[in-house]
Amino acid sequence: MNTAATWNDIPAGHWQGGPLDCASCEHRDLLAQQACEPGRVCMQDAYARRVDRFFACHPGLAVQHLQHGYFEVRAIAARHADVFHLPGLINDPDETVRLQLALRLPQRQLLRLREDPHREVRIRVAQRLAPEQLAPMLRDADYQVRAMVARRLPAALLPLLARDPDAQVRQEAARRLEMPALWELVNDRDPDVRRTVAQRLPGPLLGSFARDADLLVRWEASGRASEDIVGLFLDDPDGEVRERAAQRRLELGRRTEEACNG
Known part of the structure; x- marks a missing residue:
């Protein structure tokens, strides 16, 4: 049941300040048809949820509201409008x-x-853009x-991020890199x-981590080591690694044994 307690949790108010003025609204005919409702379904309201319900x-x-003065209206209208009208908003002042x-x-x-000034926009672009178009975002x-680019970049270009200055980016690259680039x-x-490298490196190469300074790196490597190098971890200073x-x-x-008996 729609009651004030469930949906009118924030007082209704015009996006420019002051009370709503249904009489001056260009969609006032909808009120008579009960197709909008102040405080719940209203495009004049400052509260984005009510604007979203309206559209x-x-x-x-x-x-018709893609050029509205209130950024929330423009953003929500852009969510509902057909895509053919959206390119005109590419230079909109609000991220x-x-x-x-x-x-x-599309x-x-x-x-x-790709070169939008706001990082959140570029992150979404990197999520959706075709992988072959991501190189300029390296x-x-x-x-x-x-980091998002590293998750989706074509494998041939991934080694370019192996020396990225940020550890999170290098870790994302390590999750996908193959040998010899992973080395x-x-x-x-x-x-x-x-x-991450210890989780993916071929078993015979994990001896490189036997004296790693980080306990968890050694622990990961010891659980994947090949038969000829697993002994390197048996005298580890940490009991869990041993x-x-x-x-x-x-x-x-x-x-x-199973292979011999089989």
């Missing part, structure tokens, strides 16, 4: 509006937002944009990056 009920009216474009524009138009000034991160200065190495050796021994 959800009347998506056909969204296009909330441009963010909606980044979520909806690929050709989305290219125009050197984006924001590390979170580059370049074995001695990375960040333990989280090395831990225990994991011992379990790994037993596991490898059982596999060998």
Whole structure:
């Protein structure tokens, strides 16, 4: 049941300040038809949720409000309008509006937002843009944009991010890099990056982590080490690493026995 307690939690108010004025609203005919409702479904309201309810009920009216003076109205209208009318908002002064474009524009138009001044817009662009179009964003000034690029960049270009100045970007690269490019991160200065490498490096190469300064890196490596190097972890100064190495050796021994008996 719609009661004031459930939906009118914030007092209704005009986006320019003051009370709502239904008599001067260009959509006042909808009130008579009970197709809008002050305090709940209203495009004049300062509260974005009420504006969103309005355009959800009347998506056909969204296009005519794409140039509205209130950024929330423009942003919400952009969510409901057909995409053919959205390119005209690419230079909108508010990032909330441009963010909606980044979520909806087709690929050709989305290219125009690769260098948007706001990081959140560029992150969304990196999420949606075709992977082969991401190369220009490799050197984006924001590390979170580059991290998103690292998740989706074509594999051939991924080594370019292995030396990124930010550890989060290098870690994302490490999750996808294959040998021999992955080997370049074995001695990375960040333990989280090395831990990711230890989770993916071929077993016979994990001996490089036997004396790693980070406990969790050694723990990851000891659980994946090949038979010829697992012994390197059996004398680790940490008991958990030694225990994991011992379990790994037993596991490898059982596999060998099963193979011989099979």
